[in-house]
Amino acid sequence: MTAQTSAQTDPTGPARSTIDETLRAILRDVLGLSSERAAQLTPDSGLFGHLPELDSQAVADLLTEMEDRFEIIIEDDEIDGDHLETYGGLLALAEAKTATR
Template sequence: MTTEKHVLRILEEVLSLGGRSATFDRDTQLLGALPELDSMAVVSLLTALEEQLGIVVADDEIEGATFATVGSLSDFVAAKLG
């Protein structure tokens, strides 16, 4: 499974999107475009990414641009997976 598919699966689970993530691509806007992705959901999403993918995200690595699109979030996770 690609990193992007992992990210989409976790987004679907954490945000309870009801299958909407199946229509998402790299350019799909997240932060500010999905009402489900509020500040509390960002924390839940980060926790799920860390637990399910075995990555660690430091507080100083968290910025809004990371959550701008599916692509930016997938690229961030891919870099963490190294």
């Protein structure tokens, strides 16, 4: 197995890497990915509109799970295509919401 990157050596800092790790774990659960595949998601990895199994209900469940795990509330008008289309967009949404928590 690959070693986890420790928070100390992660240039983005511990808080950000924790959000990233949690979000990857959520996507792993939603999409049924292996941990290796989830770790390979890049900011450009396509999500809603790119993966047929990720329909509107799956995206809605994903957002609800993000609310639970990050203890945030995502308002409906905050959800736009840019946030859902790529992994980077979703991560930006999670980071913005946890920063204003």
